[in-house]
Amino acid sequence: MGSYNSSLIFCCQIEKLSDKQCQPESQLKFITEAWLQIVECRRVLKWTYAYGYYLPEHEHAKKQFFEYLQGEAESGLERLHQCAEKELHPFINADGPSREFNDFRTKLAGLTSVTKNYFENLVRALENGLSDVDSNGAASRKATSSKNAARSSKGRGGRGKGTLRSSMSSRMSDDNHWFCEQCTYANVESATACQICNYQRQ
Structure with a gap:
């Protein structure tokens, strides 16, 4: 019954949004997709805590790598949830169409796409038994770099982000785009801040 009521409320909100922003409901599927992604990610995240609890204490490198991936996925999910809930409300309660609505859509x-990628990376790593971390010297080096990354990124509210994400961003960059170190979104070269999370380009 609760699920039925929630669905009914959501449908009413979509109808209201469609009316206020003069957009057909078929053009608002991106909102439904965002909420479906949030629900799925919450379900996955719940089980990752159990996985982390049973990780052997002596496997420090795997634990560091797991916490990094989990932290990335969790922070991405929180940004998505914030946008889908709080940032949507002004458009539902607006007096008429808003020029900012297309920016909100983008x-x-x-964020939906970025969050999906984070969770796919997390699930893939767990399915592989965190095999990206080997049991020899490379594991201890990765654990150390992850720990240093975690320390350096605490000031920005992240967990274990700096070093690993920076190397990933530099690998993915090309002549026409730069990839955000915060959410990995591909921004046009001329942008000075990320179009998704407003992270300032370094």
């Missing part, structure tokens, strides 16, 4: 669709 941001929410981008």
Whole structure:
């Protein structure tokens, strides 16, 4: 019954949004997709805590790598949830169509895609038994770099982000785009801040 009521409320909100922003409901699927992604990610995240609890204490490198991936996925999910819930409300309660609605559409669709990628990376790593971390010297080096990354990124509210994400961003960069170190979104070269999370380009 609760699920039915929630669905009914959501449908009413979509109808209201469609009316206020003069957009057909078929053009608002990006909102439904965002919420479906949030629900799925919450379900996955719940089980990752159990996985982390049973990780052997002596496997420090795997634990560091797991916490990094989990932290990335969790922070991405929180940004998506914030956008899909709080940032959507002004458009539902607006007096009429808003010029900012298309920007909101781009941001929410981008966050949905980024969050999906984070969780796919997390699930893939767990399915592989965190095999990206080997049991020899490379494991201890990765654990150390992850720990240093975690320390350096605490000031920005992240967990274990700096070093690993920076190397990933530099690998993915090309002549026409730069990839955000915060959410990995591909921004046009001329942008000075990320179009998704507003992270300032370094």
